Amino acid sequence: MLSNGHPKPARTGRPRSTAADEAILEACRASLVDLGWSKLTMGDVATRAGVAKTTLYRRWAGKNELVVDAVAVLFDELELPDLGSLSADVQGVVLQFAALLDRPETRTSLMAVVAESTRDDALRTRIRDSIVDRQKRLVLLGRQRAQQRGELPVEPDEASAASTADLIFDVIAGAVVHRTLVSAEPVDEDWARRFTVLLLAGLGAAAAT
Amino acid sequence: MLSNGHPKPARTGRPRSTAADEAILEACRASLVDLGWSKLTMGDVATRAGVAKTTLYRRWAGKNELVVDAVAVLFDELELPDLGSLSADVQGVVLQFAALLDRPETRTSLMAVVAESTRDDALRTRIRDSIVDRQKRLVLLGRQRAQQRGELPVEPDEASAASTADLIFDVIAGAVVHRTLVSAEPVDEDWARRFTVLLLAGLGAAAAT
Amino acid sequence: MLSNGHPKPARTGRPRSTAADEAILEACRASLVDLGWSKLTMGDVATRAGVAKTTLYRRWAGKNELVVDAVAVLFDELELPDLGSLSADVQGVVLQFAALLDRPETRTSLMAVVAESTRDDALRTRIRDSIVDRQKRLVLLGRQRAQQRGELPVEPDEASAASTADLIFDVIAGAVVHRTLVSAEPVDEDWARRFTVLLLAGLGAAAAT
Amino acid sequence: MLSNGHPKPARTGRPRSTAADEAILEACRASLVDLGWSKLTMGDVATRAGVAKTTLYRRWAGKNELVVDAVAVLFDELELPDLGSLSADVQGVVLQFAALLDRPETRTSLMAVVAESTRDDALRTRIRDSIVDRQKRLVLLGRQRAQQRGELPVEPDEASAASTADLIFDVIAGAVVHRTLVSAEPVDEDWARRFTVLLLAGLGAAAAT
DNA sequence: TCGTAAGCGAGACGGTACGTCTGGTCTTGCG
DNA sequence: CGCAAGACCAGACGTACCGTCTCGCTTACGA
Secondary structure, three states: OOOOOOOOOOOOOOOOOHHHHHHHHHHHHHHHHHHOOOOOOHHHHHHHHOOOHHHHHHHOOOHHHHHHHHHHHHHHHOOOOOOOOHHHHHHHHHHHHHHHHHOHHHHHHHHHHHHHHOOOHHHHHHHHHHHHHHHHHHHHHHHHHHHHHOOOOOOOOHHHHHHHHHHHHHHHHHHHHHHHHHOOOOOOHHHHHHHHHHHHHHHHHHHHO | OOOOOOOOOOOOOOOOOHHHHHHHHHHHHHHHHHHOOOOOOHHHHHHHHOOOHHHHHHHOOOHHHHHHHHHHHHHHHOOOOOOOOHHHHHHHHHHHHHHHHHOHHHHHHHHHHHHHHOOOHHHHHHHHHHHHHHHHHHHHHHHHHHHHHOOOOOOOOHHHHHHHHHHHHHHHHHHHHHHHHHOOOOOOHHHHHHHHHHHHHHHHHHHHO | OOOOOOOOOOOOOOOOOHHHHHHHHHHHHHHHHHHOOOOOOHHHHHHHHOOOHHHHHHHOOOHHHHHHHHHHHHHHHOOOOOOOOHHHHHHHHHHHHHHHHHOHHHHHHHHHHHHHHOOOHHHHHHHHHHHHHHHHHHHHHHHHHHHHHOOOOOOOOHHHHHHHHHHHHHHHHHHHHHHHHHOOOOOOHHHHHHHHHHHHHHHHHHHHO | OOOOOOOOOOOOOOOOOHHHHHHHHHHHHHHHHHHOOOOOOHHHHHHHHOOOHHHHHHHOOOHHHHHHHHHHHHHHHOOOOOOOOHHHHHHHHHHHHHHHHHOHHHHHHHHHHHHHHOOOHHHHHHHHHHHHHHHHHHHHHHHHHHHHHOOOOOOOOHHHHHHHHHHHHHHHHHHHHHHHHHOOOOOOHHHHHHHHHHHHHHHHHHHHO
């Protein structure tokens, strides 16, 4: 476990095992899949990771923080491949996001941590930094591409542009999450296409104001 | 609809106290406000209601079921006052829904039970019946009014009309929920207006296909 | 003997079911055999007897009282058949008593109610009346027979005679109970014979003082 | 040995608090005095000991086991002071034993655990090791002394000597327990003297066979 | 013959304790 | 000083019984 001949750590004493970090996050995701959010326990994660509970608490303040970190990395998968048109890009990202929400580890934990964050500002910040902003990037990138393609006008007003992006983001992410988790119906190609039509039409109108 | 549905009323034995039912739900909502979802305990609800824990468990299988029933009634408040135009109706319902999500008892509990429902089909059904369908009514009603006003065409294809309604519903509810709970920013009149513009434009396009 | 002594029989209303009384005691003994004292519950007895819990509580104050009554009748079996000599009589009653204590319903319950009685005077009285005095009768009868046979002198001092009888009783009952339940070893013919030898020799000496 | 017997001391992890052990047993005895056997609860003992319930359950399987251990130590008080004659020794130990049974913590619990042991072999073994054998020692010691004094013959037959000792033990312990707890009358000097006369005479006869 | 008072089975009620589980902290000894 | 192990306190969990209390019925007596 201990690496041989790595550079001298600045601090004294035994350095933290980097292997442990990844083992814990991996174990946390596995536990989420098997048990779901509410049945997941710190003890179980520790056992799966072959690690003591103390080691978990040395790195994360509690269950919520650990799960956010464990799940956050999954949202890095989201990408915006250039499909040639704004319409295709939107449809692509919707399906990609829906596929992510279909995985049990995101499915169970995303809403749970959001729920928890309504009472815990630190957690809300952590979620925003680790998860939400990762998604919002895509919206900004998509707009930029569409503008380069001439599909969307370049907005002069910074503030107005930002708040429109926020609106778009909440509409896309909200609709997909609601369809998947609340209505509990599949986001298939048909739905994605119809949603995209709705969104792009609305987007034009929104930009016009 | 909240009742656990006893097809056989089991005419013998002491009847259940109807006073207890209401006291428990009321206590549950109070506890949600004070403690939030994750700190709420069955024992605390029982104490607040002046009732034994067993009385809770005799009626509800657990925390999730109880909270769904306790919160469901709040969604009855949602109404669709006829404001004269589709645009005003949408904007009105959006603000109304946002106000509901601003209340601590819904705020903390809605996402939590949704998260739980991803692992529990019975709970999902309960949520759909008690909460989701209550909201979807409004979309259907709004469409009907708009058609009577001539703002929307009467769609001949039943199935297609239904799935469009579902789409609209997920977009509205999703956007408001996401803005409020995930992005954690306020749904004010300005946002509601801009969202309505987007939606109505999109709606025209969606109906056209 | 089961009745708690109604000085005013309360002439009006539906009379208590006598069938229920016997069914309950029978069910109580059965439950004792199956579950033992500590696992026996009023609810289980009621169910076995095909009777409502209220019917039990209308007749007995609690588990202790019920069990004492249920078990007491078993001690009526004890008899003192005239075997021709004091020695044979003692040995006979010892074996008879041991056999009684071997039955699961007495085995489990006798010590339990005695233990309970150390904190409950009413229960102690009930035990004395229902069980202990039933056994003491045999000692008195045995002494009378032995005196008639000339094996024991007729004691003139009433008080002294009574306290000697009490002593003998505690020695016999105590030794058998202790051997059976505490030492947990069998009271067989050999033990009974050796005990009888000891007792009779001691009895002579005790009478002499 | 009261300890639960860890053959593998499991050298790893935090060791169990020895302070807790004694605090719990002490608290258990205090609770017995205040509440009696049937009202004693694990939670109350834990509270009195300033310890979590889990700490109790980590060491003892339940109420019975705990009480046996808590009470067992009291039987260590029993001694056989050399009073110069067998008669005085017997009388002394009888009074000592009676005094012990007069203490509330033994009074209530001894019969209760004996009752419980009729359905639980492990408990019976525990009682035998912790309590019964402690008392039986005294009988063996008393006999040895009497033999050294020449009051009793040295028996050549080992087995027969052992079973006579068992008989004597059941007679002494049984009589005292029965007098104290079942007949519920005091073991005073007079009773002890008369019992001793009876026993010694019987003992001579028993030895003769 | 009919009212009425007590008995009846059923089962809900407020409680208490159970034994288990988890959260988060605190010792141990080893490396 | 990090780490695995595991004991520690605190307190919620869901269950089982307790003894009491409605319910809506019998059932027997006496007016």
